[in-house]
Amino acid sequence: MKDKIIIVTGGNKGIGKAISHEFAELGAKVKVFARTIPNDLNEFVDGKTDLLSNIEFFAVDVSDFDSVAESVNKIVKSEGKIDVLVNNAGVTKDNLLMRMSPEDWDFVMDINLKGAFNCSKAVIRTMMGQRYGRIINIGSIVGTIGNPGQINYSASKAGLVGLTKSMAKELASRNILVNLIAPGYVETNMTDALNDEQKAKLVENIPLRRVANPSEIADVVVFFAHDDSKYITGQVLHVDGGLAI
């Protein structure tokens, strides 16, 4: 991973933060796209200040193509290449279909699905030119199994599956591999929103009887960025403790 240029969207919190840390620890140059840049970077790296020389922040809203393109162009200008894009930024706006507003639908689609389109479109010209690239999308098992109260979120994550497979077919001849990791439940702000009863119920259905740690998702992202996975493209990998079996 040394000196690989890696964009991680939503890399300032939760799973994205774990992904950014792992790549930076491996010597990659991590470009974090986030709407806001943390005030305290020492806190962001949990005191591991040596990581800071490998991490750079860009204020980007992934739902805004111009905002994405501007930062991607800056990176290409300064680094001359982009090796890996991790489309991790994601949001929820849960409600039952009966109560979900069109705005709630659009909000989730614009970030989760269109955001991945925007970022992928912005990087592929460079990746095609260099005949090398990895795009790793972060989906969710609810894109496969569905979830009441999350029609917008699960549809956006199912959409990412189609995006992944079509991009994999379009881009394989240029040695650009596209895969999707579908996490089950992971300990982050997203799952903190659940109450204790909801959490206990959720764990009951997971064969491994626990939720994941963000680093367990980051490990798989690193695998898809690594040479060990160079014959894998267009795949959906559930990293969910067996939940979707």
Ligand SMILES: NC(=O)c1ccc[n+]([C@@H]2O[C@H](COP(=O)([O-])OP(=O)(O)OC[C@H]3O[C@@H](n4cnc5c(N)ncnc54)[C@H](O)[C@@H]3O)[C@@H](O)[C@H]2O)c1
């Ligand atoms: N936590 C889970 O249990 C879980 C399960 C399955 C999938 N996921 C997926 O993993 C990814 C990360 O989720 P998380 O749990 O770490 O959530 P999180 O809320 O901790 O982090 C989401 C990140 O996305 C960023 N983001 C949101 N909107 C953005 C925008 N418009 N532009 C740029 N960045 C934006 C946020 O700043 C944040 O860094 C998401 O795609 C989520 O859907 C999470």
